[in-house]
Amino acid sequence: MSTTSTLARPGSLQGARLPQWAPWAVAVTAVAVAVAVGLAAGLHSRVQWGLMAAVLFVLGTYALSAKVEGRRQAKDRVATSLVWVAFLLAVVPLLSLVWETVVRGVKVLDGYFLTHSMGTVADAEPGGGIYHAILGTAQQVGLATLIAAPIGVLTAIYLVEYGRGPLAKAVTFFVDVMTGIPSIVAGLFILSLMLMFDLQPFGFAGSLALAILMMPVVVRSTEEMLKLVPNELREASLALGVPRWRTILKVVLPTAIGGITTGVMLAIARIAGESAPVLLLVFGNPFINANPFEGAQASLPLYIYQQYVNSAGSTAAYDRAWAAALTLIAFVMVLNLVARGIARWKTPR
Known part of the structure; x- marks a missing residue:
């Protein structure tokens, strides 16, 4: 393209054009x-x-x-x-x-901040760290993934490979409904169960609420990936006498594993920053609690909220809130990069 506007030449079909700049x-x-x-x-x-x-x-x-x-x-x-x-x-x-x-966030983000908890440090005092919040987030998100990922993948397999009739329509409807529910509703549902059984706040309760939020995302992403698998692969396997369940296990899933893994990782990134269910069910804890099945536990979104609420007149709590936010953003960014890497690695060639 010319660097200056040009007029159409006689017999040319191209008119005047603006320069690239x-x-x-x-x-x-x-x-x-x-x-x-x-x-x-x-x-x-x-x-x-x-x-x-x-x-x-x-x-x-x-x-x-x-x-x-x-x-x-x-x-x-x-x-x-x-x-x-x-x-x-x-x-x-x-x-x-x-x-x-x-x-x-970089003001207080260092090795000490990442490897220590708040412990006996008051919110208005300098010092402390987010190790207990990182541990809580990792355990709660990990347990939610162990619950939601298998259920979501199996549900998607049923809808794509077997789903026919009113049951499949009902499952699809409820998945669509769950996709749009606010996170606070999932937290209130688990909270009502805790009140029925007279349970105190603990980390696994937050995992259950996060799993509810994660499942529809996994179902939808896995469903789309399974639909992209060519039917010719299924038909060729079935024509050789391979049972349908084995065709799904040996042909369909390996072909779509990259997209499925990416969908699961993106679902994890989506729930990692949820604060409403954690605020209701986990309750927060300034000390290290490595047991998600007993006692209150911390998490990064809840830690950010608590530090910001208590930052009035305290620059230390304010800086810790920003540093924790930076850590959470880095965590989500790493998950997205891992998902992209897995998708590129597992893409069929």
Whole structure:
């Protein structure tokens, strides 16, 4: 593509085109004009500047393209510009959140912070750590995965390979309903069972609530992966006289294992940050409790909430809350990277 706009040559089907740098020039001009207008009007919010720049960018792109390339090509460029604006509107807040968390979280995030609990340290005092919260989160999420992953995978296998009739429709309906329930509802359900049996808060109760939230995600992701397995593979195996259950075990599941594993890992990442069920059922504990079946236990989301609530007049608790938030983000990011790696490793070739 030429670096300057070119006019259509006689006999050529290609009309005038904007240079490749034109959208960038329009974007820079839009930002400069938005900043100037914002300063002149006394607008100090960068969000307002960004919205004005986005509008000016779309309008400027259309005007310039319509003048040089024609209205039809201008509409195409406007659609592309809107896609870029929507992308930036989604990415900028995310990058801002990550940047803010990193800047505030690294103040106390060190080896001592990761390997010690709060113990006898008061919330207003410096020191302490999140080892007890990391241990609690790992145990609660691990137990929830042991419960939800097998049930979710087997349910998806039933729906795809065997599901016919009213039972399959009922299972599909309840899976759809469970996908949309708020996390607090799952916590209240387990809490009602605890009150019936007069049980005190303990870590496994939180795992049960997290498993309820995790199951529909595993079912849906596994179901989609199983549907992607070509029917020719199933038919070839059945034509050789292999039973259906063995075909599923030896042909279907190995083919879809990468996607299934990815779905399970993403479901784990989804429940790792849930705080409402943990607040109701686990209750929190400043000391290390390695037994999830007895006594209150800590977790990272609950730790963040408690430290932030108690941070009034205490910079130590405030810094610990941000450091724990950074740790939780890193944990979820590692899970997503592992899921992507497994998906790429297990993709059929």
